[in-house]
Amino acid sequence: MRAHPTASVAFPDQFIHSPALQLLVATMAVSAPPVPPRYDSFLCAGSGASAPVSVYRVCYAWTIPNFRLCGTSTGDYVISPCFSPEEDRQMLWCIKLSPNGFTESSEGYLSLYAMLVDSKSPEVFARLRFCLRNNRGEDVNVMDEKETRTFIQGKSCGFDKFILRDLVQDEEMLRGGKLTVCCEIIAVCDTENPPRREIREITTDQHLVDDLEVLFDTKTFSDVALVAGDTEIKVHQAILGGRSPVFSALFEKEGKGEDMKRIKIHGIRPDILERVCRYMYTGKIHDLELHDKELLVASERFFLETLKAKCERSLIAKVTIQNAANTVILATNYGANILKAYTIDFIRAHVVEVRQTAGWLTLVDFHTLLVCEIFNEPASKSSSKETVV
Template identity: 25%
Template sequence: MYNSIIKSSSNVSISSNESLSAGTTNTNSLPIMRNDYSLDSVCCTKRTLHTFTHMWIVENFSSYLQDPEPIICLSSSPFSPVSSASASTQWRLVCYPKGNYGAASNYMSIFLEYIKGERDIKAKAEYSLVNRKCELTEMRKDAQFSIYKCGNSRGFINYVKYDTLTLFENDTLDDDKLKIFVRIIIMDDAITEETKYQEFDDTESINFTTRGLEALVRDFTQLLLHSSSKMSDIKIKVKISPTHSTDVTESNSDSNSSTVTFNAHKLILAARSPVFAAMFSNSTLENKTNIIEINDLRSDTIQSMLEYMYTGKVNDIKKSTVELYRCADKYQLEDLRLQAEMALMSSLSIDTSAEILLLADQHHSKDLKSRVIQFIVNGNLKAITQTDGWHKYVACIPDLVTEVIQATVLE
């Protein structure tokens, strides 16, 4: 509960320079006071979000596509959250390899079914396929929370074209195994605690939580900066392209090599990212060799990602916002992705809007995409369509051009 509560018998003035934590999500802190306020009592409204994950492996997947039956339904074993108030609930995944009734031609369908529970659940889900490189692909997310009643199922009837799954160059199937990864977020009801009337015994106690978090960030920063091969248990090797040769630094690059190596810790990576958690929970190449090879991101981006995973912040997020957004989405670092998205919104300009529009479309960010299109149609259309970025990123994609034109007409 609260470490410090204002007594009811007399007003106590809280100065604006006292360090108080913002928001109402932490029941051990008070709201920020920017000026002097007199408070007699305090209460807190809180809501908890519980996240749990599950992987379903379907062996000999191509045989289901060759089965003469027009409709085939597969179900996973029941699974439950490990902890939380919803631990007694049971869920399962349902897959139609050749599509459910009403599915478009050549599409696989995927659903999440709520099969056991004593109450309705507010939840949403994120579906992905895990390819042979242990990368999450074909990610589809519920746009918002839905109410699940026992026996209900929700998902995507047109999830992914099944005839592309068997293409060798797609790398989706690993030894003809389809790996389906689901991340489920359950929303609890909001709870408001009763109003408290207690005395401030020690003004300094307000700062305990803040000082503790600052010390935690400081210590984990040192852990990241001074990780040696003896202290760490995983190496991240990033290939350096000729155009990014300046990324190589004497302190962390392999001599006579085109890679930059970062030392890290499996436990921290797994705790922060469900992608790394899935990677280290299975007999993957990375888990066996203790080496993660990354070829699609720059080394400074990976350094920023590790900085965020160890300390919860990135000092210069505007340095490479576009690539950091891709990195955060790839490894499901939701808070980092939102930070990068906000930075992209604030950096919108005539020169950057085309690239950001393509990024939002590729990563299915409705909010970011809507903001960019609104920026384009609000008097900037002519200037933006004449930029090199428009011809490089947007003009070659008819669907994006159509969306912009339609928005212009509506405007």
């Protein structure tokens, strides 16, 4: 991975929309794609002042051993280790690759995306360039994003139809069965101050959030009761059904009636269910750091992707040598792909130490395929070989 120097500058209003910014980045990376032209949210609204903006160029080469053994079904995908600019280790990116298309419309193609895993800035504006490196070391099938993309944590952008799958299978593209994907990212973000417009949005929406929280606490006009253990939580079908497709299907199955419905929810503690329901009303979650594992499980169960992202971020911040193995098992079991990618990267970087933990024994004994995935090896081979990245 190669990260180029950062340009931290204050852009005056008339410079933001001028070609001069393109010239600035061109001096950093002659062959890089154009820098995003949209920086309005970095300016302090109405003051005429300017905000500090950081410009990063990140180049990363990802070698995938045994590419032909990667998933062949549409929707299957693999995720690279995380990478970041040397100047900002908190900005984490990864590459997401579907060997046979991520959606039905892209079946037969290799789909390729960049995903923002984490960042200090709430928004990152970026342009992408992808290519493949053939067995002669040449960069081929170079494709640039034509538009500036706005990334938030967990969002991925790229190419649904990057290259025909059959072309990738050619011996010229695979060196000893290995496929090398190269990614270049020009990213621009405000690393010191969040966009002021977000503060205005939160202020405007706060009245709605407060009113919905009062509705949840008072139970006014509630029409269904969720029962977990000995605890009954009265809620409103319209709100939970609108927020979660699982609850929507559950309420539809129960049908309509004059009396209040009582629906038993098994396999979840009452306090966790109460927190999940409050989140569906308000978007707020209390004591996330204390209950992030249980809430991650609940978010997967009820299809609450934004809650899952919050849980993943909380768990990423707590990954250690002692808990890494158990964390990657948790992430795999509950579809937490960002957490999984980060933890696999962490294990690869600390493999000697992690192998001494009790969690590693559990991983080896009961999750053989996951061990093979960590080391990028097929299940039929030993998992002692170091990964190639």
